[in-house]
Structure formats: structure tokens, C-alpha cells
Amino acid sequence: MPKKSTKSYWLRTFIQVAFLLLVTLISINHFRFTQGLPPILVGSASLHAICPFGGVVTTYNYITQGIFIRQISQSSFTLMWLVLLLALFVGPVFCGWICPIGTVQEYFGKLGKKIFGKRYNNLVPPKADYWLRYLRYIVLIVIVILTAMELRLIFQDFCPFFTLFSFWSAEVALSGLILLGAIFIATLFVERPWCKYLCPLGALLGVFNFFRIIPLKRNEQTCIDCKLCDKVCPMNIKISDKRIIRNHQCISCLLCTDEIACPVKDALNFSFLKTKK
Amino acid sequence: MKIRHIHIFIAIAIIMGGGIYVSSQLGLFHTTRAASNNTMRAGGQIQATSSPQSMGTARQMQTNLNESATLNMSTEDQENLNGSTHDVADIRGSFSLTEIERLYQVPPAAIIESFSLKENTDPRTFRLRDLKVLYEDYEIDGEIYEVETDTIKVFVSLYTNKPYTSDETFYLPEKAVNYLLRENRLTPEEESYWKTHTFDLDIYARDSHTIQAMAEQSSAASFTGNTTIAGLISMGMDEATFEEITGFEVPEDRNITIRNFIFAHGLGFDDVSEEIEEFFR
Numbered sequence: 001m002p003k004k005s006t007k008s009y010w011l012r013t014f015i016q017v018a019f020l021l022l023v024t025l026i027s028i029n030h031f032r033f034t035q036g037l038p039p040i041l042v043g044s045a046s047l048h049a050i051c052p053f054g055g056v057v058t059t060y061n062y063i064t065q066g067i068f069i070r071q072i073s074q075s076s077f078t079l080m081w082l083v084l085l086l087a088l089f090v091g092p093v094f095c096g097w098i099c100p101i102g103t104v105q106e107y108f109g110k111l112g113k114k115i116f117g118k119r120y121n122n123l124v125p126p127k128a129d130y131w132l133r134y135l136r137y138i139v140l141i142v143i144v145i146l147t148a149m150e151l152r153l154i155f156q157d158f159c160p161f162f163t164l165f166s167f168w169s170a171e172v173a174l175s176g177l178i179l180l181g182a183i184f185i186a187t188l189f190v191e192r193p194w195c196k197y198l199c200p201l202g203a204l205l206g207v208f209n210f211f212r213i214i215p216l217k218r219n220e221q222t223c224i225d226c227k228l229c230d231k232v233c234p235m236n237i238k239i240s241d242k243r244i245i246r247n248h249q250c251i252s253c254l255l256c257t258d259e260i261a262c263p264v265k266d267a268l269n270f271s272f273l274k275t276k277k
Numbered sequence: 278m279k280i281r282h283i284h285i286f287i288a289i290a291i292i293m294g295g296g297i298y299v300s301s302q303l304g305l306f307h308t309t310r311a312a313s314n315n316t317m318r319a320g321g322q323i324q325a326t327s328s329p330q331s332m333g334t335a336r337q338m339q340t341n342l343n344e345s346a347t348l349n350m351s352t353e354d355q356e357n358l359n360g361s362t363h364d365v366a367d368i369r370g371s372f373s374l375t376e377i378e379r380l381y382q383v384p385p386a387a388i389i390e391s392f393s394l395k396e397n398t399d400p401r402t403f404r405l406r407d408l409k410v411l412y413e414d415y416e417i418d419g420e421i422y423e424v425e426t427d428t429i430k431v432f433v434s435l436y437t438n439k440p441y442t443s444d445e446t447f448y449l450p451e452k453a454v455n456y457l458l459r460e461n462r463l464t465p466e467e468e469s470y471w472k473t474h475t476f477d478l479d480i481y482a483r484d485s486h487t488i489q490a491m492a493e494q495s496s497a498a499s500f501t502g503n504t505t506i507a508g509l510i511s512m513g514m515d516e517a518t519f520e521e522i523t524g525f526e527v528p529e530d531r532n533i534t535i536r537n538f539i540f541a542h543g544l545g546f547d548d549v550s551e552e553i554e555e556f557f558r
Contacts, residue, residue: 008282015286030541045308046541066364070524071542074307082296090280090288097289152524171525171542214280252285259281270280 008259012096016103023100026050027165047162048153049073052094053201055080057147057155069151083205090270091212092205095195096251101161105183105192106234112188121191121236129236132197133249140200160194191234196249206248214270216245216256222267229256229268239268365434365441370406370426370551374398377405381433387460391432391453392424393478405429406554410491413481417448424450424478435471436462450478502536502550509535514556522552 022042029044048054054076058069068077083094095102113120124132143155156162156173160183163176186193195202209215218229220243229239233256235249254270255261262268300306368377374385378400385400392408405426412424427445434441435457454471457463463471483491504512506527509519516527525542533541539549 011282011286015289043308049308070544074305078296078300078305082293082300085296086288086292089292090285093285093289097285098293254280254282254285266279272278 008254012253015097016106019098020100020103023047023050023165031166031168045075046071046073047165048156049075050079051076051161052079052083053155053161054153056201056204057144057153060144060148061151069147069153071153071156084208087205087208087212089213091209091214091250091252092202093252095199095202095205096253099161099195099201101164101199102192102195102251104164105187105194108184109187109191109234112191115188120189121234123189135197136199136203136206139198140203143200155200191236192251195251196235202251206250209248209250210246212246214272216250216268216270218243218245218268219266222264224264224267226263228261228263232256232261365430365437365439368405368426368430368433370404370554372405374400374403374405377429377433381437381439383433383436387436387456388429388432391456392429392450393452393482406551410488411483412478413483415448415476415478415481417476422446422448424481432457435467436460438462448474448476451475452478502539503534505532505534506538507531509553512557514553518556522556523549 025040025042026045027047029039029042030046032039032044048071054072055078058072058077059080061067061069062077068074086093109120116123146154156171157175158173158179159176160180163172163180166172167177167180183194190196216239218239223240225240227240230237233239234253235247235251237245237247237249239245239256252270257269258265258267259269297306365381368381372380374388377383377388378385385398388394389396389398389400394403394411408424408426408428414421414423416422422445427443428449430441431443431446432449432453433439449471454475457471458468506519510516510527510531519527523538523542523544525538528538535550535553
């Protein structure tokens with residue numbers, strides 16, 4: 001992938017891998033904690049305590065009753081606000097740079113690229129793909145409502161994050177394992193299928209793309225219309241026909257920008273300023 | 278200004294890293310649920326858990342009174358609630374009188390007098406759950422009631438004018454009501470209700486032999502955080518009860534201590550341990 005700035009490309013990879021290792025270590029430490037063993041290097045918080053989506057599902061009960069639902073702690077609520085603040089400035093950076101499920105899909109998907117070549121990530125019929133991308137908003141609404149009513153983490157039995165990082169635990173539900181397996185299989189055909197179609201946190205963060213302070217801008221004057229940006233976008237966003245790209249699926253990975261894929265300097269990047277005409 | 282990878286890296290470091298650091302310093306980044314009682318910031322009222330249809334007249338009246346008390350709160354009281362106040366519903370049987378004083382500003386002497394405790398009761402060691410040992414159940418209008426933690430919750434609610442709706446406590450000891458009246462803690466509506474819903478607690482006091490026997494029996498069946506789940510089951514707790522209390526199935530590895538199990542599942546230690554103690558009692 002790195003065409004121009006290798007350093008920049010590896011910076012994102014470094015952060016992705018760092019967070020993946022951090023979460024893995026925390027989950028191992030948490031398991032060690034239940035066995036009465038001391039943690040290694042970092043803490044032994046539960047997975048629920050380090051997932052910002054826990055904050056999302058408990059917000060209603062916190063506002064109306066002043067309580068966090070069972071299994072959700074303060075840290076989850078605080079993380080939610082930090083991730084939302086980050087999204088307000090630079091969009092869903094959490095999805096493209098931090099989320100370990102996104103990272104796992106991205107790197108497992110490279111296997112699919114080898115199998116299908118240029119057809120990879122273009123196998124779902126466009127019309128179905130278009131409508132399926134709104135499914136995650138339904139998932140978000142249903143989970144938030146049911147959690148508020150039930151006062152428990154109903155999503156835990158399906159959550160791929162929880163399942164992946166505690167698959168050895170008796171707490172993991174069969175439904176979670178099946179869904180995680182389906183995601184891995186789908187990743188061989190589609191890049192980031194969980195993020196695109198089902199992730200409720202991605203849905204919430206995706207909305208920030210419409211009013212993020214720093215949007216993606218294309219300079220129509222300098223753009224040579226090579227469509228490389230369209231080809232590299234993991235979320236299949238059509239970038240090359242817009243001046244300001246405010247697509248709800250953007251994950252701020254920066255792969256399309258002139259720092260990585262775009263061959264023309266200043267033709268495509270995230271910026272505060274209006275593109276010169 | 279163009280946003281580069283390095284800027285995103287800095288944004289993540291500042292917002293996520295800095296945010297976690299600052300929130301930790303402010304006490305807003307607990308990764309476990311607090312073992313002590315929660316702090317209520319929303320000012321919401323705890324709702325009665327039983328349906329109104331199942332309530333007797335006295336119950337309904339008391340619920341209405343509590344609701345009325347909330348609605349009639351002064352602006353200052355409501356501001357206090359909206360600021361940061363401890364939720365009466367979070368009072369646990371494991372709380373000592375000293376903890377009640379610290380968290381709810383109810384002096385130990387108020388509870389000692391209102392609940393006929395000995396004058397030399399040590400507020401640091403006396404736990405609210407001890408009330409169950411000191412007093413027998415009492416019967417009014419064919420219904421059996423207990424003097425227990427919930428009774429204290431109602432007392433604290435009335436003393437502090439903090440909202441709490443009980444579906445268990447509809448009568449208070451006469452001395453408790455007299456104390457609240459003397460301290461001018463009741464609204465006219467509350468006064469008219471509680472004056473007619475009292476009982477003489479002293480006649481239900483257990484004799485010292487019974488208290489000692491119950492205390493020994495209780496300690497024999499007591500458990501600690503280091504008790505394993507296998508230990509709990511061998512003490513007589515069935516799996517269904519364990520699941521009901523914790524909300525989780527009994528794990529395959531039953532040699533996990535109950536403390537570790539509770540923390541592993543993000544539960545409050547006090548919440549669960551109190552229910553387990555209640556079961557063995």
C-alpha cells in the first residue's frame with residue numbers, strides 16, 4: 001500500500017497494533033486476575049470497562065436515573081465522551097486507528113485481497129451494499145432501547161469485541177462466536193464488513209462525519225481524476241466526484257490523502273481551510 | 278492547515294491519553310464499579326419496584342408521600358440533589374453508623390435513639406444488618422415486617438429530605454418518628470402519615486441469649502471474599518440461587534474466589550456479598 005510516505009503509513013499501523021496489543025494484554029491480565037495472578041505491565045480491567053460503547057448504552061439510564069447499568073463502569077462512560085470529542089474534530093478516528101476489531105478485520109482482509117485481487121471489496125451488489133450500510137443504525141437504536149429497558153448488557157452475547165478478546169471465557173455466548181466467525185469469513189470478501197454493516201458504535205461515530213470540524217476536501221483544480229482515492233478507500237466511498245466528502249462511512253484512515261495514495265500534492269486531504277479555486 | 282498522520286497521532290495522544298489522565302485525576306475513570314455506594318447526580322427519584330396494585334393502602338400512601346416530598350422540595354434541596362449527593366437507595370446492610378454519618382450526615386446518636394440501641398453502641402462496628410438480629414419481626418394488620426436496612430433507608434430519607442421510595446417499610450418505630458418530629462424533619466403531610474404508622478420497637482427486642490446464638494450461627498455460615506464458589510455451594514447455596522444473585526452462570530472452574538468472580542464480572546462487591554449473606558441468614 002505505501003506509495004509515498006512510508007513513515008505516515010506505518011504510523012497508523014503502529015497505533016493500530018499498539019492498541020491491539022494493549023487490549024489483548026488487558027484481557028489476558030483480566031483472566032489472570034480471576035485466577036488470582038498479578039497483572040503484567042498494564043491493568044486488569046474488564047473488557048466492558050475499556051469499551052466506549054458501554055458508555056453509549058448506559059447514557060439513558062445515567063441521565064434518567066443517575067446509574068450505570070450492570071457491568072458498566074465510569075471508565076466506559078468517560079471513554080465514550082473522549083471518543084466523541086475526537087470524532088467532533090477529526091471524525092471516526094477511533095474506527096480507523098484504535099478499534100481492535102477494525103484492525104483485525106483490516107489485516108485479516110489482506111488474505112481476501114490475495115484471493116480475489118482487484119475484485120476484493122467489490123463483490124457485494126451496489127444496491128444491496130447501499131442499503132445494508134444503514135443496518136448499523138437500526139442495530140444501534142435497537143441495542144440502546146433494549147439495554148435501557150432491560151438494564152443489562154444485552155449486546156454482550158453478540159459483541160465481536162467481547163467475544164474475540166475473551167473467547168476462552170465461559171461468559172462468551174455461542175451467538176457471539178457464530179457472529180465473530182461470520183465476520184471473519186465475510187472479511188475474505190468485503191473489507192471491514194462489521195464496520196460497514198453492523199457496528200453500532202461506528203454508526204454513532206459515522207454521524208460526526210456530517211459536521212466534523214476537519215472534513216476531507218478534494219481540490220478540483222489540481223485533481224487529475226485518476227480515481228486512486230476511490231480504489232484505496234476500505235469503505236468504498238466514492239471520493240473522486242465530490243469537493244467536500246462528508247460520507248457517514250468514512251473512518252478517517254487517511255489512506256486516500258495525498259500523503260499516501262493521491263499522487264498530486266495538495267489535491268486531497270483533511271483540512272480546516274477551504275480548497276483554493 | 279492540512280491534517281497529516283502525525284496530527285492524528287497527536288490528537289489521539291492528547292484527547293485519549295490526556296483525557297484518560299485528567300479524568301483519572303478527577304476520579305472519573307474507575308474501571309470497576311464502586312464497591313461503596315454510588316453518587317447520584319441526576320437527581321432522579323428511585324421508583325417503587327412493586328406494582329401499585331399489589332400495594333396496600335398504607336403502602337400507597339407512603340409511596341405518595343415520598344413522591345410528594347420530592348415534588349415539594351425547595352429549590353435549594355433540588356440544587357443539592359442535582360449537584361452531587363449520595364443516593365439513599367444505595368445504603369447497604371454492611372454500612373456502619375459512622376459510614377451513614379459520613380455519607381448522609383445522619384449522626385449515629387439519631388439512629389441509636391430512634392432504634393433503641395444501647396447508648397454505648399460503637400458506631401464504627403455496628404452494621405445496619407445487625408438490626409435484624411436485635412429485633413424480631415413484627416406484625417401489623419396481619420402483615421409481617423422486619424426492622425432492617427430498608428427501615429434505616431426510610432429514616433435517612435426523612436431525616437435528610439432525600440428521595441427514596443420503599444415498598445417494604447410502611448411503619449417506623451415510635452421513637453424514630455418522635456425523634457424526626459422533635460428535630461423538625463417532617464413536612465405536614467409526612468407528619469400526619471407517620472404519626473399514625475408507628476409501633477413500639479422495644480417489645481420486639483430479642484433477649485441477649487437469642488442474640489448471641491444468632492450471632493454465632495451467622496458467623497458459622499459466614500463467608501469472605503476469599504471463599505470459593507465451590508465453598509459457597511458446599512455451604513448450601515444452589516446454582517440457581519447463585520445465578521439469581523450474580524446474574525451469571527456458575528463457572529466451570531469453581532475454585533475461583535467469590536471476590537475475583539465479582540470483580541471479573543464488573544459487579545459491586547457489596548451488592549453481591551450482601552445478598553449472599555442474606556441467603557445464608
